[in-house]
Amino acid sequence: MLFRATLFLATGVALAFLALPVIAIFARVPPDELVASLGTEAAKDALVVTAKTNAISMVLILAFGTPAAYWIATRSSRLRDAVVTLVELPLVLPPAVAGIGLLAAFGRLGLLGGTMEAFGIDIAFTQVAVVLAVTFVASPFYVRTAVAAFESIDPTLPSAARTLGAGPARVFGRISLPLAAGGLGAGAALAFARGIGEFGATIMFAGSLQGTTQTLSLAVYEQFDLDFDVALAISAVLVVISGTVLLSVKLLSRWRSGSTTPIPFAPSTPTSR
Amino acid sequence: MALRIDYTHSLRAFDAHVALTVARGETLALVGPSGAGKTTTLRVVAGLLTPGSGHVEVDGETWLDTSSGIDRQPERRRVGYLFQEYALFPHLDVEANVRFGAPRGASVQQLLDRFRIGDLARVRVRELSGGERQRVALARALARNPAVLLLDEPLSALDAHTKAAVRAELQELLRELGLPTVLVTHDFEDASALADRIGVIVQGRIVQEGTGRELVARPLDAFVASLTGATLLYGTARLSANGLTEVVLDDGGAAWSTDQGAGRVGLAIYPWEVSLGRTAPDDSAVNHLTGVISSIVPVGNRVRVAVGELVAEIAAVSLERLGLGEGDSVVASFKATAARIVPLA
Numbered sequence: 001m002l003f004r005a006t007l008f009l010a011t012g013v014a015l016a017f018l019a020l021p022v023i024a025i026f027a028r029v030p031p032d033e034l035v036a037s038l039g040t041e042a043a044k045d046a047l048v049v050t051a052k053t054n055a056i057s058m059v060l061i062l063a064f065g066t067p068a069a070y071w072i073a074t075r076s077s078r079l080r081d082a083v084v085t086l087v088e089l090p091l092v093l094p095p096a097v098a099g100i101g102l103l104a105a106f107g108r109l110g111l112l113g114g115t116m117e118a119f120g121i122d123i124a125f126t127q128v129a130v131v132l133a134v135t136f137v138a139s140p141f142y143v144r145t146a147v148a149a150f151e152s153i154d155p156t157l158p159s160a161a162r163t164l165g166a167g168p169a170r171v172f173g174r175i176s177l178p179l180a181a182g183g184l185g186a187g188a189a190l191a192f193a194r195g196i197g198e199f200g201a202t203i204m205f206a207g208s209l210q211g212t213t214q215t216l217s218l219a220v221y222e223q224f225d226l227d228f229d230v231a232l233a234i235s236a237v238l239v240v241i242s243g244t245v246l247l248s249v250k251l252l253s254r255w256r257s258g259s260t261t262p263i264p265f266a267p268s269t270p271t272s273r
Numbered sequence: 274m275a276l277r278i279d280y281t282h283s284l285r286a287f288d289a290h291v292a293l294t295v296a297r298g299e300t301l302a303l304v305g306p307s308g309a310g311k312t313t314t315l316r317v318v319a320g321l322l323t324p325g326s327g328h329v330e331v332d333g334e335t336w337l338d339t340s341s342g343i344d345r346q347p348e349r350r351r352v353g354y355l356f357q358e359y360a361l362f363p364h365l366d367v368e369a370n371v372r373f374g375a376p377r378g379a380s381v382q383q384l385l386d387r388f389r390i391g392d393l394a395r396v397r398v399r400e401l402s403g404g405e406r407q408r409v410a411l412a413r414a415l416a417r418n419p420a421v422l423l424l425d426e427p428l429s430a431l432d433a434h435t436k437a438a439v440r441a442e443l444q445e446l447l448r449e450l451g452l453p454t455v456l457v458t459h460d461f462e463d464a465s466a467l468a469d470r471i472g473v474i475v476q477g478r479i480v481q482e483g484t485g486r487e488l489v490a491r492p493l494d495a496f497v498a499s500l501t502g503a504t505l506l507y508g509t510a511r512l513s514a515n516g517l518t519e520v521v522l523d524d525g526g527a528a529w530s531t532d533q534g535a536g537r538v539g540l541a542i543y544p545w546e547v548s549l550g551r552t553a554p555d556d557s558a559v560n561h562l563t564g565v566i567s568s569i570v571p572v573g574n575r576v577r578v579a580v581g582e583l584v585a586e587i588a589a590v591s592l593e594r595l596g597l598g599e600g601d602s603v604v605a606s607f608k609a610t611a612a613r614i615v616p617l618a
Contacts, residue, residue, distance in 0.1 A: 154360070156356050156357075156358070156360040157360055157362060159319075159321050159347075159356075159360070160354065160356055160360035160362075161362075161373065162319075162320075162321065162346070162347035162348050163319050163320075163321070163347050163348075163350075163352050163353075163354040163414075164348075164373050164374035164413065164414075164416070164417060165348045165374060165376075165417050166348055166373070167346070167348050174373070175362060178364045179363070179364055
């Protein structure tokens with residue numbers, strides 16, 4: 001009896017602790033005032049910057065990440081492990097380190113800075129920098145999940161397709177891609193959520209200039225000093241986006257496209273082929 | 274020769290070295306324990322596995338020749354490959370599965386009708402029964418008009434009830450197609466029903482090749498004998514005064530064989546050559562072993578009766594007439610010609 005009561009109590013405390021800050025965001029200011037606060041220039045600018053930079057990032061992540069994930073998933077296990085570790089590094093890197101790293105690579109005094117300056121390109125503190133920062137921190141979420149999705153395809157299916165006359169490109173397009181679709185969608189949603197919330201690397205590499213590089217997350221931080229209600233309103237928007245993403249990941253994971261349903265964050269295991 | 278294979282490939286525990294030829298219209302079955310290299314052989318033919326060295330030739334076309342660097346991609350080899358679990362594409366319906374293998378723009382209606390899956394055209398494959406899946410997989414494999422047919426355990430995914438009917442259909446189909454066919458199975462009965470020739474493959478090598486009848490008549494060793502369904506007794510053989518070979522059995526008693534042999538041997542006896550009686554019959558059988566019935570398993574209209582180390586397969590009505598049951602003492606009899614002396618594997 002005592003044990004069950006303890007369990008119950010601990011669970012209650014944990015849930016309340018996790019839910020309270022989220023509820024507080026919506027509870028402090030009436031909904032109509034929240035919506036009104038979104039009308040301020042700072043909030044509108046941040047929304048536009050965030051939407052634009054994240055849309056470009058997602059396109060880049062999908063366009064480069066999907067082939068990369070497929071390549072990794074179809075390699076032998078030793079090479080695969082090494083490459084996957086490299087891809088996962090940004091996941092565990094402190095955001096400030098990611099920002100410094102991006103500056104050191106693409107900044108004016110960075111590794112590629114000289115070359116880029118010669119071509120008249122200076123990306124530090126521009127929207128390009130925001131896109132790079134978001135892509136850097138968010139893409140591992142997608143690639144990792146996508147590798148797992150491709151690897152969970154029964155290897156006899158691509159083999160069967162080959163014997164039926166399909167070349168590697170057709171196997172990818174007609175078999176692997178549709179079978180991995182559920183996992184790819186879940187990975188994209190996770191990457192999107194991470195990209196929207198990006199803060200550390202962006203503020204170091206791109207700064208927080210309203211209308212140019214100030215994303216929603218950066219705006220929350222700035223408005224926190226200027227107008228707490230606006231900060232709350234933007235936070236509410238981010239909560240809604242995050243909640244939607246989480247929900248869609250769950251739904252995509254459940255939506256079985258054929259044999260493939262990788263669970264995001266589940267350890268991916270190489271398939272022998 | 275329609276299909277000629279000769280390859281060496283190192284597998285985990287041993288090197289597979291398989292050389293075989295299959296004529297047009299002929300079906301060769303590869304039978305053996307799992308991991309012996311049966312499926313490896315199919316994969317080499319299909320181009321899904323490039324062996325360490327080897328040669329694959331179909332109708333005079335070289336598909337693989339490691340010495341001259343020829344290795345055609347799987348999509349450029351015309352094989353009809355039936356995978357073990359059929360490998361149907363789960364995200365496509367029946368028609369799209371079959372059409373996947375067909376040339377662009379070609380109609381597959383005829384194939385669907387031929388395999389009686391026309392009504393299932395729009396059905397997702399996961400809703401199909403085992404027998405239907407097999408028909409879809411066969412239709413798909415034939416859609417690209419293959420030059421060779423490769424069947425990997427075509428019947429193992431089916432339940433016993435469906436299996437008999439599907440086996441008869443498959444037999445008919447193979448005859449109709451007239452393609453060189455390589456069939457992989459672990460079931461000797463399926464092999465002898467479907468194939469013209471059987472190759473017994475052990476540890477990557479074909480140890481014996483022949484028709485099912487030939488293998489049963491002269492199994493190379495104890496392993497092949499047991500694979501073909503014989504019961505094995507073990508003992509020591511020596512020439513006996515009556516001109517027969519006497520085998521003193523390890524479990525007591527002795528048996529006589531018309532085969533030659535000496536030293537440690539196996540004695541292979543097929544269940545359908547063993548008769549049972551309450552007393553030793555007065556007929557041409559010279560071998561009589563007395564034992565207790567340990568199990569009775571019905572197989573169709575017959576029963577398999579285990580008597581000590583022996584198994585007798587007799588008509589169910591005969592067992593009824595004898596009034597025998599488990600635990601009863603019985604005499605198992607078989608002729609000296611039915612006792613085949615085989616070297617130990």
